[in-house]
Amino acid sequence: MKALKIEANEAGKRYAIVPGAGGTFTVYAECSNYSSRAPGSIAKVWRYCDKGLTLAAAEALFARKIAGKQRY
Numbered sequence: 001m002k003a004l005k006i007e008a009n010e011a012g013k014r015y016a017i018v019p020g021a022g023g024t025f026t027v028y029a030e031c032s033n034y035s036s037r038a039p040g041s042i043a044k045v046w047r048y049c050d051k052g053l054t055l056a057a058a059e060a061l062f063a064r065k066i067a068g069k070q071r072y
Contacts, residue, residue: 003028004016005017009066016030024052025058026058033045
């Protein structure tokens with residue numbers, strides 16, 4: 001997976017923008033899952049948040065995810 005950008009929000013959750021087929025883009029989030037075979041019993045996997053986006057829409061979604069929850 002060749003990502004254009006990878007960044008983390010304040011909570012430490014990482015997100016990435018990845019180019020897809022036909023000029024579309026996908027936003028992925030890194031997730032932690034239990035795995036009895038992985039070192040430390042935690043496996044890191046990338047799951048998509050949304051796919052088939054234009055670059056502008058992908059960057060807007062990426063910016064919202066990186067900003068995190070706004071607390072007032």
